[in-house]
Amino acid sequence: MARLVVMGGGVAGHTAATFAKKMLGSAHEVVVVTPNSNWNWIPSNIWVGVGGMSKEEVIFPLAPVYKKAGIDYRQAKAVAIHPEGKEGSDTPYIMIEYTDQTKPGQTEELTYDYLINATGPKLNFAATPGLGDANGLGEHTVSVCTADHAEHAAAELQKCIEKMKRGEKQTFLIGTGHGMCTCQGAAFEYIFNVEHTLKEAGVRDMAQIIFITNESFLGDFGMGGIHFNMGGFAMSxxxxxxxxxxxxxxxxILGAHVNKVEAGKVTYESLDGTMDEQTFDFAMLIPPFAGVGFKAFAKDGSDITATLFAPNGFMKVDANYNAGAYENWKPSDWPRTLQNPTYKNIFAAGIAFAPPHLISKPMSSPNGTPINPTPPRTGMPSAMMGKAVTMSIVDMIKGAPEPTxxxxxAEMGAACxxxxxxxxxxxxxxxxxVYPIVPDFETYPGxxxxxxxxxxxxxxxxxxVKHILHFVFIWKAxxxxxxxxxxx
Amino acid sequence: MASKHLQHIDPYTPQFGTMIPLGFQKWLRTCVIYQLFRFVMINLKMTVLILKSHH
Incomplete structure (x- = not known):
């Protein structure tokens, strides 16, 4: 009997674990390690953040679902990977720390035959002073990254609406809270939903709404922009x-690296090197993402974190991390099997894998501050990675010598x-x-x-479509x- | 008629340099009959995309 351990219970991890159990049946063991007790359909957090949905409509408890599926669920966070085992044992394991209220802080060694890292990101609020505390519920800004954050955002938005109804004008600042953010799409959705909500409340004329982004142009979306076939034009x-x-x-406001958030004010550096400020009454700024911060150790106890992980904390996979300058980038730099090159029984899926480089052209201010969106890899691509990795592992458990x-x-499309x-x-x-997600200028010139x-x-x-997908994907999950x- | 869709645009602002939808385009966006047709088309496009993307 083989044991597959999946770290993370989000889109990629949940997809991987559920399909693995379906394909492997009771002959093998599937374990999910996630610190969360609930599954969250994150795309609908946008609607929670404007009061259009309740938190309860976008989450459900994981435990009953995993019990029904026969998946061993550990409400815990993984803190370290020991891919070579330890002295006296060659069996690889991860160290987990329970977040379950019945045994909080208790640690355990969890052995595995195959490991999928699908932890998603660490919401790195700390990268920008004043952006948020450890829970993301900042003193000065709100977030829609989790259902709890979104519920808080809706309450703050309602306070602003009440002020506007009393005749007080309000400035809304929505966008990215750092020069290296990804997920501009979430900020894009939120600003339009806020505008729609204000219109519905009859207070739109009392609001100034400003989008602030690290993109060098609107519509970059971390993918270097897209061209649509529209009305006989290839339209950007x-x-x-x-x-x-x-x-x-x-x-x-384009090309902005927000470097400080204070009460009612952000300070930002622009691509031209100038420093500027923008005041606000309500701000929703997406934090940058980082890896969750695992440590990895060799059999002798030495630290091999740099072997498994890139400096940003994301896991190294079969990508070309030495592509160099933008001019040298190729679609083939992007990972295909998502297998770790050193430890062949470890895979990463979703946001957890380390991209070889950006998709958008790298940019920085004259002061040397990088200001560019990082590659998006949420939603549909995450789920597809989770399933592909699982199918490879299932085949390897059944005897395949390598991922199948x-x-x-660079070979898949995305629907958003x-x-x-x-x-x-x-x-x-x-x-x-979009097809493909990573542009291929050799195959599709221009x-x-x-x-x-x-x-x-x-x-x-x-x-x-979006509303139906809400129900369909929760049904599926x-x-x-x-x-x-x-x-x- | 078109002016009511443009009255919030000031010359030589960033908004001045892009396309602004006028009445018919805006009406189409929430015209239920037309949008039912678009609903089918969007689903077809996404289905094709999904089929092309699985390896």
Missing amino acids: SKVFAESLYAERGMDW HTACM VASAGKGLFNGTAAAMT TGRNLNGTTGELGLAAHW KLRPGWTLIPE
Whole structure:
């Protein structure tokens, strides 16, 4: 009997663990280690953050689902990996520390035959002074990164609405809270939902709404922008995004590295090297992501963290980490099997793997401060990686000498539905498809992407799609009948 | 008629340099009949994308 341990119970980890158990049955053991007691459909946190959904609608307890599936669930955080075992034993193991209220702080060695690192990111609020405390509920800003954060954001937003109803003008600042952030899409969705909510509340004319981003142009999205086939043109996502902001009367600040947050004010450095300030009454700023901060140790106890992990804390996989300058980047730099090159029984999926480099062109201010979005790898790509890694491991448990499945961001597309306001008949969203995620300028000269597979449109239909996906993916995550038929 | 969709745009601001949707385009975005058609099309596009992406 082999044991597969999955670290993380988010999109990638939950997908990996549930498919692994389905494929392996009772002949092998699947263990999930996650510090969280609930599963969260993160894309709908946006609606929680404006009061359009309750927290309870976007989360559910993991324990009953894993019990039903026959998965061994440990509510704990993994703190260290020992891929060579320890003195007297060659069996690899991870060290876990329980967060379960029945045994908080208790540690345990958990052995494995195969290990998937799908921990997701550490929300690195500490990277920007004043951005947030350890829980992300900052003194000066709000966040929508977790359901709890989003619930708090909705309460703060409501306070601003009440002030506007009393005739007090408010400034809303929404975007990225550091020069190296990813997940601009979440900020994009949130600003449009805030605008929609203010309009619904009848106070839109009392609000100035400003988007602040580390992107060098609107619509970069950490992917170097996208070109859509639209109306006979190959139209840049820059025009698409600018049009949306301009239509709704929102301002934008580009190429900004927020380096300090104080009460009602952010300080930021721009790509041209200037320092500036922006005041606000309400701010939702996405933090940068980092790896969760594992340590790794060799059999003799020596620290081999640098062997398994990149300096940013993400796990090294079969990527080319020596690609060098932007001009040398190729789609083949991106990992395919997501297997660690040193320890072949360790894989990473979702945000946890270390990208070889950015997708957007690297930029920095004259002061040397890097200001560029980092590669997005949430949502659909995360789930596809989780499933591909699992299928490889299942085959390896059954005797395959090497991984049999791939999930390369240079060979896969992504579908993204970004809400621009919730409502059955007056809601809108931007539905975008991108193929491939990492541009391939050799195969697709000029745009780097297949224009037949890269599309974008705004409308009510996309909102319906997003709302239906909310129910469909929660259905799937709960392993309800037919869950395996729902694609990633 | 078009001016009401443009009255919040000031010359030589960043908003001035991009496309602004006018009435018909905005109406189409929430026209239920048209959006039902778009709903089918979006789902078809996403299905094709998913099929192309699994390896």
